[in-house]
Amino acid sequence: MHELSIMQSALDMVLDKARQAGASRVHAIRLRIGTVSGVVPDALQFAFEALTADTPAEGARLIIEDVPARFWCDTCHKEFESPNLLAQCPDCQGLSRELRAGREMELASMEVD
Amino acid sequence: MCKDCGCGLPGENPAGISAHHHDHDHDHGHDHHHDHDHPHSHAHAHGKADHDHSHETAGGAHRTLEVRRAILEKNDRLAERNRGFFRAHGLLVLNILSSPGSGKTTFIRETIRLLGKRLKTGVIVGDLATDNDAQRLRESGAPVVQITTGTVCHLEAEMVAQAVKELNMDGLGLLIIENVGNLVCPASYDLGEDLRVVLLSVTEGEDKPLKYPPLFQSAGVAVVSKMDLASACDYDRIAALANLRRLAPKVRVFETSAKTGEGMDAWRDFLLQQHQTLKARDPLGS
Numbered sequence: 424m425h426e427l428s429i430m431q432s433a434l435d436m437v438l439d440k441a442r443q444a445g446a447s448r449v450h451a452i453r454l455r456i457g458t459v460s461g462v463v464p465d466a467l468q469f470a471f472e473a474l475t476a477d478t479p480a481e482g483a484r485l486i487i488e489d490v491p492a493r494f495w496c497d498t499c500h501k502e503f504e505s506p507n508l509l510a511q512c513p514d515c516q517g518l519s520r521e522l523r524a525g526r527e528m529e530l531a532s533m534e535v536d
Numbered sequence: 537m538c539k540d541c542g543c544g545l546p547g548e549n550p551a552g553i554s555a556h557h558h559d560h561d562h563d564h565g566h567d568h569h570h571d572h573d574h575p576h577s578h579a580h581a582h583g584k585a586d587h588d589h590s591h592e593t594a595g596g597a598h599r600t601l602e603v604r605r606a607i608l609e610k611n612d613r614l615a616e617r618n619r620g621f622f623r624a625h626g627l628l629v630l631n632i633l634s635s636p637g638s639g640k641t642t643f644i645r646e647t648i649r650l651l652g653k654r655l656k657t658g659v660i661v662g663d664l665a666t667d668n669d670a671q672r673l674r675e676s677g678a679p680v681v682q683i684t685t686g687t688v689c690h691l692e693a694e695m696v697a698q699a700v701k702e703l704n705m706d707g708l709g710l711l712i713i714e715n716v717g718n719l720v721c722p723a724s725y726d727l728g729e730d731l732r733v734v735l736l737s738v739t740e741g742e743d744k745p746l747k748y749p750p751l752f753q754s755a756g757v758a759v760v761s762k763m764d765l766a767s768a769c770d771y772d773r774i775a776a777l778a779n780l781r782r783l784a785p786k787v788r789v790f791e792t793s794a795k796t797g798e799g800m801d802a803w804r805d806f807l808l809q810q811h812q813t814l815k816a817r818d819p820l821g822s
Contacts (some may be wrong), residue, residue, distance in 0.1 A: 425690055425721030433607045440601055450598050454607070461723050461750035508749035509782055520785045522753070528607040528724070534598040 492525025618728025636717030
């Protein structure tokens with residue numbers, strides 16, 4: 424359940440930002456989560472609801488955007504997507520040694536007033 | 537759906553990253569009026585995505601704040617600070633990860649014994665509760681600090697920074713951080729280590745790496761432990777190594793038994809050599 428810690432970190436950042444911007448309510452939060460980051464979006468959603476109670480973000484919408492895993496094929500010199508970390512190039516069937524995207528855990532934006 | 541606010545509009549995305557539309561004539565889930573003063577026009581186009589702005593309105597409509605920061609940025613920053621501290625002290629630092637019961641503590645104890653005076657070792661050990669592991673490790677004579685995390689299933693950079701303050705650093709060349717036994721959560725948290733070492737015992741099944749890809753993928757070194765039990769549990773060495781390589785093609789593998797000593801000399805020599813490399817890179821370190 425490290426989603427709870429991760430969500431807490433995201434929420435700390437959100438509430439800081441909201442304060443700095445002079446906002447009183449947070450209406451929506453958008454995260455970008457890599458598909459191979461090891462984080463489960465449903466668990467984030469659950470943690471979000473639990474953690475936002477009695478904060479200016481209570482009742483806010485949590486929008487999670489998936490960032491697909493992209494790998495580099497050293498043989499074909501091109502990038503390809505893979506649903507998991509067992510990344511086999513669709514052309515040469517070789518195994519990629521380089522993950523280029525998909526481990527992101529990012530607070531992208533938020534809506535406040 | 538617009539990725540920015542989920543409002544149902546397609547949303548322009550000129551740079552391919554989180555640009556968003558600025559027309560205000562879409563359907564919101566709430567009412568907002570448009571008779572307020574705007575500091576900007578409603579119709580402007582976005583040439584670039586990478587700017588910080590907000591939709592200031594006097595009438596209480598929502599503003600979008602672009603943030604675009606890593607959620608674990610604070611941990612990453614603290615990990616970098618740890619790394620600087622370790623480097624200044626000439627310390628080689630290992631973050632050891634595995635499932636519970638794969639033999640981390642025994643492996644570490646044996647590592648300390650084999651290194652002896654050639655590379656003095658300290659340990660920070662994380663567990664949810666008890667300091668049993670710390671007590672077992674102290675028998676080796678090494679300085680040990682136990683972190684009890686309570687309910688937290690992984691170590692974070694801040695916990696390590698606090699623990700280091702309690703550690704007797706005198707003459708240390710190697711710091712081993714024994715993470716909480718868990719193959720999921722610790723993968724996300726950088727502690728400031730030089731090397732991430734994942735332990736996998738022969739009793740756990742050859743396909744363990746395939747079940748926990750992010751952690752194995754993030755490891756620089758994989759140690760197969762309890763090799764003395766390999767034949768008793770029909771360990772398929774070829775399949776296990778192939779699975780490891782599929783996920784982490786660059787990983788360095790050691791096959792060991794802390795009980796019989798198998799493979800432990802190669803592991804010891806590897807650590808000595810890593811420490812030499814570190815000192816050569818940063819000759820100011822002690």
